[in-house]
Amino acid sequence: MKAIYRPYLANPCPENMPILSDLHQALLDQHLPEADRVAQALDLYVSGSLNVFNHKTNVDIHNRLVAFDIKELGKQLKKLGMLIIQDQIWGRVTQNRSQGRATWYFADEFHLLLKEEQTAAYSAEIWKRFRKWGGVPTGATQNVKDLLSSPEIENILENSDFITLLNQASGDRKILSERLNLSADQQKYIDNSEPGEGLLIFENVVLPFSNPIPKNTQLYKIMTTRLSEVVEL
16 A cells, blocks of 8 residues: 555655554555455454564665575464565565666575465566576475475476586485486486585586585585584584
């Protein structure tokens, strides 16, 4: 609703940015049955137990690097949280494009975004349109079966110019080989492969690689996710 943005447009400072409760009140002020029904649906997110997003952000989203963590969100809030984050990313891409800047977008545990119909459709739209807007989307996941079970995965794979495959379980390897047309010889490089080994796929080129990071380097200490090594560090 345009009315709730008038104070912000008149003075575009963070304090004047409307939040969900402003929309809720604007709906109630209309005194229309349709508006009342929408307002009632928002009650839980405005003044109820799921009102975590009904606040102004305390994070500087204009930083060069911004990380969104949804791990602590409950099941009911996770879908809403993912949609809010994706919308925020679109806004950042649009802003950067107007300034001639590219935007790198990394989504870890990418299969989670494809579990919900709305966030899956939004993700597919990002993969289709980001490049035209100077965006570079990258998804990472270990749950290949969950990823490939999404109806949107075909659109995402078709709009992915670069794919990296590491060691895969037999079931996942079979599915990937069928989807990506990998030969028996190429599959060997993702079957019981060591860390840092796998396949690079760029357009129609499939290239085996071996690029392990030496354990005595600072880079390895930063990147390792093995619990025993993290504890030691």
